[in-house]
Amino acid sequence: MKRATNHLMKRTAVLLTALAVPSAALAWPWxxxxxxxxxxxxxxxxxxxxxxxxxxxxxxxxxxxxREESRDLVNPIAVTAASLKKGRNLFRIYCSACHGLTGKADSPVSGKIGAIDLTDDYVQTSMSEGWLWGTITFGSYVMPAYGVPGEQGGSNDLSVEERWHVVNYLKNGLVKETQVAAK
Ligand code: HEC
Incomplete structure (x- = not known):
């Protein structure tokens, strides 16, 4: 009986030492x-x-x-065929889901979320290019941002230049394309 107890105590001591050594070792100076x-x-x-x-x-x-501060920004990207092509691609990827491929707010969700027609005078004539760029960058009331992550639940998916390409397409390609399509 006594031998058995001794043996058990020895085993416990070995076990405790084994457990204690690694944790203490972390603190050793070396x-x-x-x-x-x-x-x-x-x-x-x-x-x-x-x-x-x-x-x-x-x-x-x-x-x-x-967006307010963007209103008077000057578009640094010339309206070239290459820029319009980039803008058109980006528009179809990022904007058409809500505003429609034609921009006329004719996508299946346009009405549900209140996306506006981007081909009418309100956008085409009254809005400065800076304001359009600012809307894409910072979002609007419902519309998400594409230049500032987190703003309006948005992202920074579009670079500064890409946003200007979209502006070029909005102002110089979208309406013409819609007219051609309607003929
Ligand atoms: C998730 C849906 C959604 C997407 C995607 C979206 N928009 Fe909008 N957009 C809206 C809604 C809704 C409004 C109207 C309410 C508001 O101003 O937020 C709007 C408004 C606008 C306006 C008018 C802003 C103003 O001052 O009245 C412009 C310009 C615009 N969008 C351009 C774009 C462009 C360009 C893209 C692609 C980069 C885009 N939108 C992507 C939903 C969207």
Whole structure:
């Protein structure tokens, strides 16, 4: 009987030691030796400056804070066949679900969410190119943003340039195309 108890105690002691050693080992001074070398650690010292003419990998950031501030922006992208083609593709991918392929708010969900006709005077004449770009960038009341993630439940799926291509298509391609289609 006594022998059995002794044996059990010994086994318990071995088990406890086995459990305790690894956790204590993490705190031993030599466990960080490998890290403390004469090398430059992350965030240590002055950062190497970016090479001249670098641009952020995400493209040129949006410099205006909201749609109001975008109203007078000047469209930097010329209306070329290439730009209209890009704008048309993007329009069909990103805008047509709600505004219709023709822009005339004739998609199956247009009426349900109140998407507007983009071919009428309200958009074609009264809205500045900056305002259109701002609407795509920041979203509108229901419409999501395409230049600012999280804004209006939106994303930054479209780069600055891509949004201008869509503006070019809205103002210079959409209506013409709709007229041709209606003939
Ligand atoms: C999820 C549906 C949806 C998508 C996708 C969408 N829109 Fe809209 N859009 C709306 C709705 C709804 C309105 C009207 C209510 C509002 O202003 O939010 C609107 C309004 C607009 C307006 C008028 C803004 C104003 O000042 O009255 C423009 C311009 C516009 N959209 C352009 C676009 C373009 C360009 C795209 C593609 C990049 C697009 N929309 C994608 C739903 C959408």
């Amino acid at each position: 466990s960080q030796d490998m890290m403390n070398q004469p090398s430059i650690k992350p965030q240590e010292g002055a950062m190497t400056p970016f090479p001249a003419r670098s641009i952020p990998v995400m493209g040129i950031p949006t410099k205006v804070a909201n």
